[in-house]
Amino acid sequence: MSATVITITSGKGGVGKTTTTANLSAALAAQGKKVVAIDADIGLRNLDVVMGLENRIVYDLVDVVEGTCRLRQAMIKDKRLQDLYLIPAAQSRDKTSVTPGDMIELTNQMRDEFDYILIDSPAGIEQGFKNAVAPADRVLVVTTPEVSAVRDADRIIGLIEAEEKGPGDLVVNRLRMDMVRRGDMLDTSDVIDILAINLIGVVPDDENIIVSTNQGRPVVMSNGSTAGQAFRNIASRLNGQNVPFIELKEESSFIKKISNFFRA
Amino acid sequence: MSIFRRLFGQKESSSAQAKNRLKLVLVHDRVDLSPGKMELLKDELIKVISKYVEIDSDGIDISLSRNNEQSQLVANIPLLEVRHK
Numbered sequence: 001m002s003a004t005v006i007t008i009t010s011g012k013g014g015v016g017k018t019t020t021t022a023n024l025s026a027a028l029a030a031q032g033k034k035v036v037a038i039d040a041d042i043g044l045r046n047l048d049v050v051m052g053l054e055n056r057i058v059y060d061l062v063d064v065v066e067g068t069c070r071l072r073q074a075m076i077k078d079k080r081l082q083d084l085y086l087i088p089a090a091q092s093r094d095k096t097s098v099t100p101g102d103m104i105e106l107t108n109q110m111r112d113e114f115d116y117i118l119i120d121s122p123a124g125i126e127q128g129f130k131n132a133v134a135p136a137d138r139v140l141v142v143t144t145p146e147v148s149a150v151r152d153a154d155r156i157i158g159l160i161e162a163e164e165k166g167p168g169d170l171v172v173n174r175l176r177m178d179m180v181r182r183g184d185m186l187d188t189s190d191v192i193d194i195l196a197i198n199l200i201g202v203v204p205d206d207e208n209i210i211v212s213t214n215q216g217r218p219v220v221m222s223n224g225s226t227a228g229q230a231f232r233n234i235a236s237r238l239n240g241q242n243v244p245f246i247e248l249k250e251e252s253s254f255i256k257k258i259s260n261f262f263r264a
Numbered sequence: 265m266s267i268f269r270r271l272f273g274q275k276e277s278s279s280a281q282a283k284n285r286l287k288l289v290l291v292h293d294r295v296d297l298s299p300g301k302m303e304l305l306k307d308e309l310i311k312v313i314s315k316y317v318e319i320d321s322d323g324i325d326i327s328l329s330r331n332n333e334q335s336q337l338v339a340n341i342p343l344l345e346v347r348h349k
Contacts, residue, residue, distance in 0.1 A: 005346055119340065147283075147285060147286050147289075150286055151286060151289060151290065152292065154290050154293065154294070155293065158294070179279075180279070182277075182280050183277030183278065184278045184279055185275065185279050186279050186282050186283060186286075187279070190279065190282075190283045193283075194283065194287060194290065194304050196333075
């Protein structure tokens with residue numbers, strides 16, 4: 001095996017990097033791949049709670065880098081799936097505890113054992129971002145259809161190109177078709193038009209994400225949600241499959257239509 | 265666009281506004297030239313060009329645009345013709 005290292009980043013905070021990392025890791029593992037997810041957001045760790053593994057942390061990323069523990073000791077196995085592991089971030093340290101060189105060395109130690117190494121990047125463009133991107137073979141840029149998130153995505157795409165990590169692939173997260181149809185939200189085509197990079201997935205705004213995060217169980221682990229299906233599709237595309245984009249529909253309740261009519 | 269907006273001929277949809285604003289802000293971001301700096305550039309440009317020819321300073325239009333992966337500074341500077349004085 002020789003792992004593909006995929007870094008999930010965005011520039012802006014709160015657009016869904018951690019949710020995307022958790023779900024793509026779980027979806028790839030469910031497709032039979034051996035996956036490790038690394039939380040690179042040192043000081044603000046969250047991938048552990050989103051994946052529901054927070055109670056099992058003993059050692060973390062900084063412990064591994066500093067040699068306090070062996071790599072294996074910091075890897076938490078997700079018992080719900082065959083081959084899914086998490087290396088959590090340290091909570092009481094900061095981004096300077098790890099260097100880009102450390103991240104490259106760490107991932108190189110794991111490349112033979114895994115199919116995919118997913119790295120959850122912190123928000124921002126400083127050292128935490130540089131650490132997360134240094135070992136990447138490919139980069140996923142997450143954005144939402146809002147001016148601030150798209151602007152930051154553009155900046156991040158520039159920085160990824162400067163690091164010679166390609167333009168990356170775009171995930172448009174939290175799309176609301178009802179608002180798009182009303183003319184009150186940028187559509188995926190608008191975002192692609194502006195950013196001019198390859199689209200790898202569109203994830204609808206879905207209440208199931210909040211519920212699944214409440215429970216610490218990524219949506220891809222349950223059937224029935226559109227967001228879960230969207231993440232599974234992205235995972236398949238990462239695996240090289242050609243999966244058509246799902247046609248997102250707005251929830252079409254009568255009351256919603258009436259209220260939309262008057263709201264505009 | 266909603267029915268009301270169409271009926272009453274209201275301004276463009278908020279998503280169209282978002283797209284237009286984003287396009288403009290990104291053109292400036294990408295070349296690191298803020299609208300404020302553009303104004304300074306415009307003033308200096310007027311001074312330099314005025315040394316050589318008379319220009320119609322009210323008609324000047326300087327803007328950044330982007331097409332085919334290339335950003336460009338477009339300046340439209342109308343000149344005053346001596347004959348019309």
